[in-house]
Amino acid sequence: MKLPTLLAASLLLATSACGGGGGSTAATTTTTGTTTTGTTTGTTTGTGSNTGTTTGTGTGTSTGTTTGTGTTTGTGTTTGTGTTTGTTVVTLEKKAAALVAKLGKSSRFLVGLGSADLADIQKQGITPDIYDQYLVGVGAGSWPTWNSPSGAYVQIVAQNADKLGAVPMFTLYQMASNGDGNLSGLTNTTFMKGYWDNVRLMFQQIKAYGKPALVNFEPDFWGYTQRISNNADPATVPAQVNSNPDCSNQPNSVAGISLCLIQMARAIAPNAYIGFPPALFGDLHSTAMSYMLKLGADKADFIVMQTLDRDAGCFETVPQVSYCTRAGTGWYWDESNLTSPNFKEHFALAKTYYQGLQLPVLWWQTPLGVPSTQLGGSAGKWRDNKVRYFLTHTSEMVAVGGLGAVFSTGEVNQTSINTDGGQFKLYSTNYLAKPAALP
Structure with missing residues (x-):
C-alpha cells in the first residue's frame, strides 16, 4: 500500500497500500505534579506527612495564598518536613x-x-513541521542494511529533518515484508527475531538522536489481524513476542505485539512519541474502536489518521x-x-x-x-x-x-x-x- 522514498539509492520499494494556627512555620515541602493555589485561613491543606515539634504558646492567624509552602504569623516554632505528590492531568482538548x-x-x-527528497523540499523553500520516511522490511534488504553502520538510515532521516527545522517521523512498515496482508511471519521464529531486532535498533537510534521523534506503527497491519481474530480480539491471534528479551512479560499474540512496541519505546527511547493507525477498513468499522482499545492504542501518544x-x-x-x-x-x-x-x-x-x-x-x-x-x-x-x-x-x-x-x-x-x-x-x-x- 505504501511507497517509501529511500535515501539509499540502491533500494526502491513499492507497496500496495496529563501548618496553620499559632506559630511560625519553617518547613520543607517537595512538590511533584500540580499544587493547587488557594487561600488558607489557619489551615494548610495538602497531601503528605508533616512531623515536627511545637514549643511555645500563642495565637496567630494565617491568611494568604498557599502553594505547597505557607507563611504563619504567631508565637512558637514548628519544624517539620513534608512531601506533596500529585499528578498533572491534561484534559483531552x-x-x-x-x-x-x-x-x-x-x-x-x-x-x-513525507516520502520526499530533502533537495526537492529545499528547492521550493518549503518548511515542514514534520518530515516522515518509511522503515521497511525484515531480513535481507531491510532498512538496517540501507546504510553503514547498520541502522544509520535513522540518523540520516533525523539529520535531514534537522536541516528543514522539522521533527523526524518514522513509519515502521515491517509486517508487510512477506506481502501486503500476509501474516505468515507472525509465528515464524526467524522472521519475528529479525522483526524485534529491527525495532530495538530503531529505538536505539532514536535515543542516540536525542531529540523528539515520532513513530507510526505498522499501517494496515492491525486491520489485517482484526480480520482473522475471534470476536475482534487481538489476544486470539498468535504471534511470537516473549522470545524478545525486551518483552518477556508480554503474551504471544498480536495484543502482545502492540504492548511490546509501547514497552520498548518507553524503555529505550523516551524521546520517541508513538501512534497507532486504525485501518479504517469498511468491513471492520463496527468493531474497529474496540479492537484498537484491546491493542492498548490508547496508551500511545497520538492517533494516526x-x-x-x-x-x-x-x-x-x-x-x-x-x-x-x-x-x-x-x-x-x-x-x-x-x-x-x-x-x-x-x-x-x-x-x-x-x-x-x-x-x-x-x-x-x-x-x-x-x-x-x-x-x-x-x-x-x-x-x-x-x-x-x-x-x-x-x-x-x-x-x-x-x-x-x-x-x-x-x-x-x-x-x-x-x-x-x-x-x-x-x-x-x-x-x-x-x-x-x-x-
Missing part, C-alpha cells in the same frame, strides 16, 4: 497542544511532508491502471459537504477515534493531488482535493482533535511536490501566514 510543545513546536496545527493512500483520480480511470486497482466509487470528496463522501463525514469519523482513544489526531500520508473537475488524470498528475481543503479548513481539524497533517505519496506514480504545479508550497505558505491555534 489540551493534549494536542501538550504533545506539540514536547515536540518543540509552536502551539498551532502542524503541517508535514488516514484518508486514502492514492490520489482519488488514480482510481477513476477506466480501466484502472495497475497501481490503482480497487473496487468502489466516490473517491473524490465533496468540498461542499452536501453529498457523500465528503470532508465533514471524515472529520466526524476522526472525532470518534479522538474521543474513543482519548488522544490527539495526526493525519498521515494525505494525497497531494490537484483539484480538477475532470475525472482521473495521468501519472504524477492525478486529481485530488485534500491539500486544498485541509489547508484551508484547519480549524475544522483542530475541532476534532487534530494536531497536524502529514502529506505524502503512497505510490511512485502519485502526485508529488515535484508534479503539483506548486500547490503544496502555495497552500502551506498561506496557512502558515495565518495558522490555526491549538486549544
